[in-house]
Amino acid sequence: MVTAWIKGLLFTLLALASAVAPTSRHLTIAGATSTLAYLRDTVGGFERSHPGYTVSLAGGGSVAGLVEVSRGRADVGVSDIPPRAEWTSGVHLQVMPLGRLPILFVAHPGTGVHNLTTTELRAVLDGRTRSWKSVGGRPVPIVVMTRPLASGALSVVDREMMGGRRITSQAIVQLSNGATLAGVRETPGAVGFVESGVVPRGVTVLGVGGRHFSPKRGAEWPWYAEPSLYVRPEAPSIVHDLVRYLGSHPNRTRYGIYGSAS
Amino acid sequence: MSTPSVTDRMPRRTAGLAAGLFALVGIILVASLAAGAWPMLGAPRAAANLIGAVWDPLRGRYGVAPFVVGTAAVTLTALVIAVPIALGVAVSIVHQVGALGRGGILRVLTVLTAVPSVIFGWWGLQMVVPWVRAHVGGPGFSLLAAGIVLALMILPTLSLFFAQALSKVPNTLKEGSAALGATPDQTLLRVELPFAMPALVNGLVVGLARALGETMAVQMVVGGQTAIPAGLAAPGATLTTQIFTDMTAFPPGTAGHAVLDIMALLLLAAMYVLVRTAERWGSR
Numbered sequence: 001m002v003t004a005w006i007k008g009l010l011f012t013l014l015a016l017a018s019a020v021a022p023t024s025r026h027l028t029i030a031g032a033t034s035t036l037a038y039l040r041d042t043v044g045g046f047e048r049s050h051p052g053y054t055v056s057l058a059g060g061g062s063v064a065g066l067v068e069v070s071r072g073r074a075d076v077g078v079s080d081i082p083p084r085a086e087w088t089s090g091v092h093l094q095v096m097p098l099g100r101l102p103i104l105f106v107a108h109p110g111t112g113v114h115n116l117t118t119t120e121l122r123a124v125l126d127g128r129t130r131s132w133k134s135v136g137g138r139p140v141p142i143v144v145m146t147r148p149l150a151s152g153a154l155s156v157v158d159r160e161m162m163g164g165r166r167i168t169s170q171a172i173v174q175l176s177n178g179a180t181l182a183g184v185r186e187t188p189g190a191v192g193f194v195e196s197g198v199v200p201r202g203v204t205v206l207g208v209g210g211r212h213f214s215p216k217r218g219a220e221w222p223w224y225a226e227p228s229l230y231v232r233p234e235a236p237s238i239v240h241d242l243v244r245y246l247g248s249h250p251n252r253t254r255y256g257i258y259g260s261a262s
Numbered sequence: 263m264s265t266p267s268v269t270d271r272m273p274r275r276t277a278g279l280a281a282g283l284f285a286l287v288g289i290i291l292v293a294s295l296a297a298g299a300w301p302m303l304g305a306p307r308a309a310a311n312l313i314g315a316v317w318d319p320l321r322g323r324y325g326v327a328p329f330v331v332g333t334a335a336v337t338l339t340a341l342v343i344a345v346p347i348a349l350g351v352a353v354s355i356v357h358q359v360g361a362l363g364r365g366g367i368l369r370v371l372t373v374l375t376a377v378p379s380v381i382f383g384w385w386g387l388q389m390v391v392p393w394v395r396a397h398v399g400g401p402g403f404s405l406l407a408a409g410i411v412l413a414l415m416i417l418p419t420l421s422l423f424f425a426q427a428l429s430k431v432p433n434t435l436k437e438g439s440a441a442l443g444a445t446p447d448q449t450l451l452r453v454e455l456p457f458a459m460p461a462l463v464n465g466l467v468v469g470l471a472r473a474l475g476e477t478m479a480v481q482m483v484v485g486g487q488t489a490i491p492a493g494l495a496a497p498g499a500t501l502t503t504q505i506f507t508d509m510t511a512f513p514p515g516t517a518g519h520a521v522l523d524i525m526a527l528l529l530l531a532a533m534y535v536l537v538r539t540a541e542r543w544g545s546r
Contacts (some may be wrong), residue, residue: 064510085388086516143401148486149319150511159345172497173486174401186392187401 030058031065031078034195035124035227061150075239080088080152080225093230095248099257106203107191112137115207127168144171145192198255219258303519317488324521332498335471352424374418383482385409400495403485403523416469423465427458467540479501501525
């Protein structure tokens with residue numbers, strides 16, 4: 001009886017092991033959440049043109065995408081941030097740029113402000129300016145919303161907008177684009193930044209330094225992330241096919257991804 | 263007496279194996295956290311860096327004080343709100359509700375303990391954050407909002423434990439108190455609560471542990487601010503929410519990851535102290 005019990009247990013374990021063993025017919029993409037909508041709606045076409053293959057998507061942020069693909073836990077990593085050796089464990093990843101994804105600065109509609117100079121916006125984000133009244137708006141306290149350290153959008157804003165200063169440590173941290181938008185929409189005095197190729201509803205998209213965002217001229221907007229797809233050099237050809245498919249699909253502009261990355 | 267057969271020994275051995283496996287998993291967990299934390303603990307001026315108030319990992323500033331303060335504030339707020347209500351619910355269940363109602367309330371409370379935390383967080387985002395914004399001020403995302411959400415989360419667990427503790431008080435004690443002329447309230451305060459205190463404290467520790475360890479619901483409403491919070495109505499972060507927020511930014515082997523491991527060890531140490539305190543209190 002005991003022998004039968006042990007045999008049964010071994011059989012079950014073997015069956016489970018074979019069920020969870022990775023197969024080459026399932027591909028995984030992980031990383032930046034900013035392009036998830038585009039990727040989710042586009043991988044279906046790849047699956048139809050490659051019968052038998054399935055593609056799954058996971059978020060986690062840019063850094064997670066680079067870490068996962070470097071360690072072989074994902075086939076494709078998506079990142080708005082260039083890889084660093086500490087994230088990739090020294091693996092030299094191959095890159096396919098997706099294009100430019102505008103980063104919009106958005107504010108609660110009740111602030112009364114529609115335009116800021118770059119200097120004013122920087123002072124708002126780093127916490128030196130505390131009230132919208134100081135920049136021509138209503139006397140409402142400013143509530144800054146930012147993204148986690150792993151966010152590619154934060155990396156771009158830090159590098160391209162803040163001029164060496166840091167976003168205030170008093171900022172509220174929102175985990176995703178969607179949460180940031182909802183937070184800014186619902187919190188009086190809130191200001192934040194989102195990756196979006198369209199004008200989001202319910203918030204004021206701030207003009208910055210005399211420039212105003214328009215989806216028709218999205219490629220001209222000066223603040224943008226450059227989401228890219230990363231693969232390991234030794235990845236099988238089907239992974240490279242997937243990356244080429246995603247990196248060249250004409251649907252990209254419908255999701256606010258403009259032109260090709262520089 | 264004959265020697266037990268292999269089949270007879272199987273249950274005891276299986277139980278022993280399970281216990282051993284459980285202990286091994288615990289040891290591996292603590293060891294891996296300690297190994298991950300070691301590069302930071304061994305760094306020059308590590309203590310001064312870690313107890314600081316500035317969290318700016320990209321510039322090498324790893325002060326965890328804002329998160330310790332946030333954890334303490336959120337947990338205490340939750341307990342201050344939840345404990346009196348849970349005690350009231352427990353007293354009602356034991357003394358004021360009939361057997362039929364008691365069974366219904368206990369079933370509802372049991373179901374509520376199984377509600378996923380993300381649902382409490384979602385509800386907090388829709389209801390508590392706007393309420394705090396409107397009635398207390400500030401952006402609404404706050405330690406107070408997190409404390410209220412946590413209080414509601416631990417309320418069913420605390421109520422069940424407290425009700426169980428009070429129901430274990432022997433009738434002879436209650437009858438004796440009544441025979442001496444004590445009112446029901448006097449019996450409750452001077453006989454039942456002191457008798458049930460060890461069990462009440464154990465329930466409190468379970469609720470406290472859940473409050474300390476909760477991540478998702480708190481994350482959704484606390485605001486994630488990395489500075490020392492200016493008050494209960496200000497945004498903040500707890501040890502668990504900060505680990506969750508930054509874990510993807512710091513892969514294993516980086517200094518940031520080591521600090522997150524230290525934060526996890528701090529939580530484990532806090533839990534250990536809690537359990538030991540409860541054991542000592544309970545044995546009095």
